[in-house]
Amino acid sequence: MTPSDIPTRDRLIVALDLPAVEQAEAMVARLGDSVSFYKIGYQLAYAGGLPLVRKLTDQGKKVFVDLKLHDIGNTVARGVESIAKLGATFLTVHAYPQTMKAATEARAGSGLKILAVTVLTSYDDGDLHQAGYRLGVSDLVEARARQAQLLGIDGLVCSPEEAASLRKVVGHQMRLVTPGIRPAGAATGDQKRIMTPARAIAAGSDYLVVGRPVVEAADPKAVAEAILVEITPPLAA
Numbered sequence: 001m002t003p004s005d006i007p008t009r010d011r012l013i014v015a016l017d018l019p020a021v022e023q024a025e026a027m028v029a030r031l032g033d034s035v036s037f038y039k040i041g042y043q044l045a046y047a048g049g050l051p052l053v054r055k056l057t058d059q060g061k062k063v064f065v066d067l068k069l070h071d072i073g074n075t076v077a078r079g080v081e082s083i084a085k086l087g088a089t090f091l092t093v094h095a096y097p098q099t100m101k102a103a104t105e106a107r108a109g110s111g112l113k114i115l116a117v118t119v120l121t122s123y124d125d126g127d128l129h130q131a132g133y134r135l136g137v138s139d140l141v142e143a144r145a146r147q148a149q150l151l152g153i154d155g156l157v158c159s160p161e162e163a164a165s166l167r168k169v170v171g172h173q174m175r176l177v178t179p180g181i182r183p184a185g186a187a188t189g190d191q192k193r194i195m196t197p198a199r200a201i202a203a204g205s206d207y208l209v210v211g212r213p214v215v216e217a218a219d220p221k222a223v224a225e226a227i228l229v230e231i232t233p234p235l236a237a
């Protein structure tokens, strides 16, 4: 499937950033048929949430496991194999060549797609310098995106502001998955580089990751449905 064939409903990934499995299951029940794709990250995974991956996929949902793996190749490969067996659709790794190579080899033959995190969006040039890097954020993002593509990585996690320029670097086969999405009028929280759902799709995002604006809403289902309406392409005349 090329990114342009992705059904609109699958483009919204709701981040289940909740402290307990029961709360996550209650949120999934409230969202019902409106949401088909969920993200499970550190908070829920380390609170016993990994079995939820299989439970959700058994219900026909897709799951993005956001554990941003990075370790020696053998350890990454074994971890990727375990996540693939749970039926996950996406798994994140940090964009280091050994890690990406191990991950793409280990997911071969499964339905799992590997997403690379180029540079964490909380890092600026000063943070990279402090961590010992020579390149600044934009050069390192571009260099890692190129490496990711050469190593067979399926997609990149990036800020919506990076989507348009990364699209030029990696073309249309790689999926671009963007957090930092805020429907107009929603609280920004700690996200600094944000875009509305429609603008992020127009900038080249394939998938939108939305957490707090949905899971902390008084009516999460209404917010999710409004996002889907906002990103539904107009019917061809």
Ligand code: C5P
Residues within 6 Å of the ligand: 015, 017, 041, 120, 121, 122, 157, 158, 179, 180, 181, 189, 191, 209, 210, 211, 212, 213
């Ligand atoms: O609540 P909010 O919509 O800001 O949630 C965004 C989700 O995307 C969180 O789960 C966060 O960890 C994740 N994320 C992010 N920025 C990145 C990578 C992941 O906000 N660069």
